[in-house]
Amino acid sequence: MAQKVKLSTIAETLGLSTATISLALRDSPLVAADTREKIKEQARVLGYIYNRRAASLRTSRSGIIGVVVHDIMNPFYGEILKAIETELDRSRHTFILSNHYDSVDKQRMFVETLLQLGGDGVIMSPAIGTPPEDVLLCENNGMPAIFVARSMEGLDVPIYRGDDTYGISLATNHLIGLGHRSIAMIGGTDQTSTGRDRYQGYVNALRKAGIEVDPGLRIPGPRTKQGGFEAAVNFLSLPQKPTAAVCWNDLVAIGLMNGIARAGLVPGQDISVTGYDDLEEASIATPSLTTVWNGQAEVGRLAARALLDKLAGSHEPDGIHLIKPEMRIRQSTGPIRR
Amino acid sequence: MAQKVKLSTIAETLGLSTATISLALRDSPLVAADTREKIKEQARVLGYIYNRRAASLRTSRSGIIGVVVHDIMNPFYGEILKAIETELDRSRHTFILSNHYDSVDKQRMFVETLLQLGGDGVIMSPAIGTPPEDVLLCENNGMPAIFVARSMEGLDVPIYRGDDTYGISLATNHLIGLGHRSIAMIGGTDQTSTGRDRYQGYVNALRKAGIEVDPGLRIPGPRTKQGGFEAAVNFLSLPQKPTAAVCWNDLVAIGLMNGIARAGLVPGQDISVTGYDDLEEASIATPSLTTVWNGQAEVGRLAARALLDKLAGSHEPDGIHLIKPEMRIRQSTGPIRR
DNA sequence: CTGAAAGCGCTTACAG
DNA sequence: CTGAAAGCGCTTACAG
Incomplete structure (x- = not known):
């Protein structure tokens, strides 16, 4: 050259x-x-x-924003990322993406790389078990962090996510309203704030309706289609013979419905299934999925906006910003059959 | 601080x-x-x-590799990216990701940003209509490019992708072998090398079997689940009453199967459907999807490897590297019903 | 409205 | 084995 x-x-x-x-x-x-x-x-x-490196060495502003989530291939994060991308593109920022797959080490390596590149800020959905120091490392080096989708205790970081407890209670109430009494909860873990909140929402709704909570109806597991698919066997062999399932998310719900269909039952008729997130895919599933809109696009847009505002010098309040979920009723749920 | x-x-x-x-x-x-x-x-x-900026200003090596594809939310690219990530992580490179959504402008902006950051190389699945200058811009500035999944004429860039013509003929032959004679081709476009190659593979297989090619059986469209879902209506109202459909990819196939199921027909029994790619999801679809393994993980791994080797100074031959696809027979195809 | 000069934080010959 | 000094390509006071 x-x-x-x-x-x-x-x-x-x-x-x-x-x-x-x-x-x-x-x-x-x-x-x-x-x-x-x-x-x-x-x-x-x-x-x-x-030459941005030279400029940024001089100005100590890089125009780089890091985003790290569990898995960008998961459409839930994908929808958040798309909204972040749109917002950052508009302000001519470059964004660097990484998965952490819930590995604290991989997440820390990403944060360190970002600091080395002089990243202006970071949007993260913290890995399970993230030590507060890893987040403080960012803040102490002049790189503000914003959380999406997951909270962490004991940190003054702004967080944007859906109101999980409320959202899952919408789904549970919907099923209760259809006459279901034996309702399983499929997928997810108690190791994230989201997991605890969702389980709590389910428990709250049942209690409020006077239905006894049976821990045997909780089948934790991966938050993927594969996870839902594999849970179907356990679900169908439950001695309590539940007539409905509240799933951790749409992916688990779609997987579960596939598993149920394989077993010769008709989801939406024999078994009612609810999802969570309202992914683009939910409405074209067969049957179309009754689910809870979780505002991914809103979460991404607001988080990016908040970070850009912060970089521009505004001092808006930290703390939690909850998006209010909404019920989306489709074909995967129906009245209980006696 | x-x-x-x-x-x-x-x-x-x-x-x-x-x-x-x-x-x-x-x-x-x-x-x-x-x-x-x-x-x-x-x-x-x-x-x-x-401070990597300072170091890289001095050494003119940044450790940054750019990756730009149509849409990272598409699991086809997702699987390629995952393989690239694994390979780059190993060699401690940072990768910067972007979607181009087939916008030549968005792609060019990404390339320019990457050059400004001193990117060491770029892996791209070029946007439809990419002018050769945009690729030469990289090469001329010391940033080698590698293509994945899509070719471009008249450029000496190494390219890694599946053998589409051969792959789609596998799927078409499989259907012909099951007795199908009226076979539609659903989804995709003729604007990409992939699109032309796949249509050619379908045409070749039909001709070889002595089946007349009916252009009316080609239903182009988006390469998404939504696209396949919406194509179902057109497909089912075709006067030729095809008994099988070769789909552009797994997403289209799954969408089409959903659409067919909505219409009260049973995919795999009433209508045979083949996909393409063998996404992780293909095997848990209902019915499980007969498809063609397209080696996404291989494509990603080899492309990343080739770029790293090139950066390390090796001079391996440019040109096209085709991954040989393989048939995966599952439940979505079956013998023709008379 | 334009220019000369210092400095951002590294790495790399070169000298000792 | 360790140090002094130049230079990567910008931007920013400051001077004129």
Whole structure:
């Protein structure tokens, strides 16, 4: 490749100083309009590429924002990411993405890399077991963090997520309203705030309806289609013979419905199933999935907005911001059959 | 936050020079072992964060690799990305991800950002209509490119993808072998190399079996579940009454099966459906999907490997590297019903 | 409106 | 085995 074109190359060919070139390319009004145009044209002709590393070394602003979640292939996070991307694109920030797969080590490596690159901020859905120090590491090095989808105790970090306790109680109440009394809860774990909140919402709804809570009806497991699919066997062999299942999320629900269908039963008729999240896919599942809208796009958009505002110097309150979930009733739930 | 810790901070507190610190932290054998340990310990104590921008400004190596594909939320790309991530993690590279959604502009903006950050290389699945200049821009600035999943004419860029013509003929032959004669092709577009290759493979297989090719049996459309779902109506109202459908990919196939099921027909019995890709999801669909394994993980792994080798100075041949697809027969296809 | 000069935090010959 | 010094390519006071 040819000799690298830098500010000084443009400066020399035009008989100007690098200071003027630098200002002109960033549209400073200090530079005369025609000088500015001449400079921009020359930059184009020479194929100049702005060196952000050099600039950021000088300004200590990189324009880089990190995002780390459990798994970007999970459409729940995918929908959050898409909203973040849209928001960051608009403000010409670059975003660097990583999965942590709930490995605290992998998450820490990502955070360190981001600090080394001079990241301006980070949006994270913290891995299970994240030590507060790992988040403080960001804050103490001038890189503010925002949480999405998951909370962590004892930290003053703004967090954006759905109101899980309320949301899951919507689903449970819906099933109770259809006459179901033996309702299982499928998928998920107690190791995340989300997990505890969702289980609590389910328990609350049952208690309120005067239904005894049977721990045997809780089948924890992976939060994936595969997880739901595999849970079907356990679910169908439960001695309590539940007539309905509240699933951790849409993926588990769709997997469970597939498993139920394999066993020759018809989800939505023989067994009622609710999901959670209202993924794009929920409405085209067969049967279409009754679920709870969890506002992924809102979560992503608001979190990105909040971070950008913070970087721009605004001091809005930290703390938790809950998106209020809404019921979406479709074909996967129906009245109990006697 | 406290005063920033840099090499010179460590140097001063230890009474050494920054050169020695720099060497020690990178495990240079030039530094005495005990000095090195002392330095590393001090770096830890002070909470030193390596400034990659400064280093990369000096060395002109950033450790950053860009990856840009149509849509990371599409599990087909997701599976490729996961393999790339695994490979890059191993060599301690940072990867920056972006969707282009087949917008040439968005793709170019990403490439420019990557160049500004001093990216070492880029792995791309080029957007429809990508001008060769946009790829040459990378190469001419010392940032080699590797293609995955899609080819582009007239460029000497290494490309890794499945053999689409062969793969789709496997699926078509499978259906012909089951007695089907009226076989539709659902989803996709002729605007990508993949699209043209797949249609060709379908046409080839039909011709070879002496079946006349009916252009009316080709229903192009989005390569998504939603696309397949919506295509079901058109498919079922085709005057030719096809008994089978070769789908562009697994997503289209699953969507189509959902649509067929909604219409009261049983996919795999009334209508045979094949997918393409063999996503993780294919085997848990209901019915489980007969499809063609397309080696996403291989594509990602090999492409990342090739790029890393190239960066390490090896000069392996450019050109196309085809992964050979394999048939996966499951429950969504069956003998024709008379 | 434009220029000369310092400095961001590293690494790398080179010297000792 | 360790140090002094230059330089990577920008931006930013400051001067004129």
